[in-house]
Amino acid sequence: MAKERGTAGWRWAWWEATAVGRTVRAAARHSGAERDTVVQSLKAAGAATGAWALTGWWLNAPLALMAPWTALALVDATVYRSLRSALQQLVVIVLGALFASAAMAATDGSTLGAMLIVLPVMTLVGTHRKLGAQGIYGATTALFVITYGAYSLTEVGHRLTETMIGAVIGVAVNAFVLPPVHLRNVHDQLRRLPREAAGLLRTMAAGLRDEEWSATDAAGWHDRARRLGQVLQALASARQWTAESSRFNPGLRMRRTGPPPPPPEKADAVWDRATDHLTAITRTLSGASGERARLTAPGAAFLRRYADLADEAATLCEAEADLLADHERADAEECYRKAHRRSGELYDELADEFRRLNDPAAAAAGGELLVEMKQLLHELTDFARTDVSGGQEERREQ
Numbered sequence: 001m002a003k004e005r006g007t008a009g010w011r012w013a014w015w016e017a018t019a020v021g022r023t024v025r026a027a028a029r030h031s032g033a034e035r036d037t038v039v040q041s042l043k044a045a046g047a048a049t050g051a052w053a054l055t056g057w058w059l060n061a062p063l064a065l066m067a068p069w070t071a072l073a074l075v076d077a078t079v080y081r082s083l084r085s086a087l088q089q090l091v092v093i094v095l096g097a098l099f100a101s102a103a104m105a106a107t108d109g110s111t112l113g114a115m116l117i118v119l120p121v122m123t124l125v126g127t128h129r130k131l132g133a134q135g136i137y138g139a140t141t142a143l144f145v146i147t148y149g150a151y152s153l154t155e156v157g158h159r160l161t162e163t164m165i166g167a168v169i170g171v172a173v174n175a176f177v178l179p180p181v182h183l184r185n186v187h188d189q190l191r192r193l194p195r196e197a198a199g200l201l202r203t204m205a206a207g208l209r210d211e212e213w214s215a216t217d218a219a220g221w222h223d224r225a226r227r228l229g230q231v232l233q234a235l236a237s238a239r240q241w242t243a244e245s246s247r248f249n250p251g252l253r254m255r256r257t258g259p260p261p262p263p264p265e266k267a268d269a270v271w272d273r274a275t276d277h278l279t280a281i282t283r284t285l286s287g288a289s290g291e292r293a294r295l296t297a298p299g300a301a302f303l304r305r306y307a308d309l310a311d312e313a314a315t316l317c318e319a320e321a322d323l324l325a326d327h328e329r330a331d332a333e334e335c336y337r338k339a340h341r342r343s344g345e346l347y348d349e350l351a352d353e354f355r356r357l358n359d360p361a362a363a364a365a366g367g368e369l370l371v372e373m374k375q376l377l378h379e380l381t382d383f384a385r386t387d388v389s390g391g392q393e394e395r396r397e398q
Contacts, residue, residue: 039178044075047173048153051166061162063148064153066141070166073137075174080247082174086167088131097156098124100142104151109291113145118142181245185238186262191324193231193271194317197278200224201314204282208307215290222282228275234267263324270379277376284368296361298369302353309346309373315339316380343377370375 024034048068062187070089076082107113122142126135145159149229174180199286204221207213244260288297297303316339322332354370357363 036180040075040077040180043173043177044072044093044170047071047075047109047170048176051169055162055165055168062150062158063144066144066159066162066164067166067169070163071170071173074167074170077177077180078241078245078247079171079179079249080244081246082171085132085134086171088134089137090163090167092122092126092131092134093141094160095125096138096141097145097159099159100145101151101153101156103142104146106150109151111149111151114146115143120147149314175248175250179249181249186235186242187324189231189235189238190271191269191321193228193235193275194321194324196224196228196231197274198314198317198321200228200278201310201317203309204285205310205314208285208310209247209302211303213289215286215293218282218286220288222279222286225275225279225282228278232268232272232275239265239268274376274379277372277379280372281369281376284365286374288365295365296359298354298357298362301371302350302357302366305346305350306369306373307352309343309350309377312339312343312346313373313377313380316343316377320380340381347374347377 001138048071050073052064053068055061055067061067070093073089074082074086076085096118099122100114103114103117104110107117119139119142121141123136125131126138128135131138141159141163145156150156150158201219206219207221239262284295285297286292287293298306316336319332319336319339323329323336348371350373354363354366357366
């Protein structure tokens with residue numbers, strides 16, 4: 001047993017080490033979330049060091065720790081959050097310092113007595129939702145004042161001055177030294193949606209050409225389609241971060257290069273509907289598979305044509321992903337136009353095949369598949385009318 005635990009521990013350590021190595025390599029090789037994290041960490045360290053140099057070395061403040069402590073906490077993920085956190089922190093620190101000073105005076109400098117008075121109140125105050133994550137700093141500031149034993153108004157004034165210096169430095173560093181602008185993640189999630197949808201459509205098409213596709217296969221397709229909803233949630237979260245990072249951020253005007261503005265939110269709504277249609281298709285296939293199928297599957301000829309159409313829908317998705325990535329734009333547009341034209345032809349052929357279905361039960365499932373695919377193709381071609389570079393310019397459909 002001990003040997004197994006030791007082996008599991010080494011495996012966990014190796015996994016952690018390799019994960020750290022991948023993160024370091026990713027940060028060194030290209031821009032992304034890993035490099036953004038490194039930059040923010042270095043900014044926080046630099047802000048804290050600068051605050052200490054100003055208050056502890058140059059001003060020779062009696063409790064210079066307050067300045068770097070505050071600066072370190074205020075280099076946040078967005079400039080807006082830094083400003084909001086600075087205001088919240090100043091409020092709780094003022095409350096904590098003043099309350100601790102009053103408690104020390106009331107208990108004639110008794111550290112234990114002041115703690116018994118101050119800490120329960122400041123800890124409770126810190127839980128107020130308006131103070132967010134900064135609420136705890138009220139209690140910790142009170143601890144600094146009480147344990148340091150300096151509680152006169154002059155000395156409390158020093159603490160507040162040191163805190164304000166740290167807040168100014170932390171916010172200034174975050175706002176003017178490579179200010180964070182969260183634009184990249186929207187592009188990443190928008191590219192991820194068509195790539196994953198294309199992969200699902202390709203897998204589904206290959207399975208439908210095999211007449212022995214199983215209920216397990218169909219259930220797997222349906223699960224993959226439903227998991228696209230998680231990507232949509234990640235996209236919505238990325239939109240919120242983008243909007244927040246643009247507030248009070250001078251970086252949008254300071255930077256000459258960087259990620260382009262994300263596409264308009266119309267793209268999100270299109271993929272939301274496209275995902276619904278893809279989920280409905282896989283749900284119908286799942287219901288028509290297996291020995292205890294709830295629906296009657298259409299014939300093999302219908303499903304083979306359906307597989308061809310799914311392949312063309314996958315090509316449309318891949319072309320959209322390439323356009324979002326701005327890779328070989330001319331080639332991607334040409335590929336899109338061909339897939340658009342070919343999907344229309346295949347849909348007409350599939351509709352003719354549907355009319356030849358004689359079994360009403362099979363026609364019910366086939367009709368649902370046909371309708372959902374039609375609406376999916378409509379969404380994929382409607383997406384083309386949204387300029388992926390952020391404007392509303394229409395592409396010419398040929």
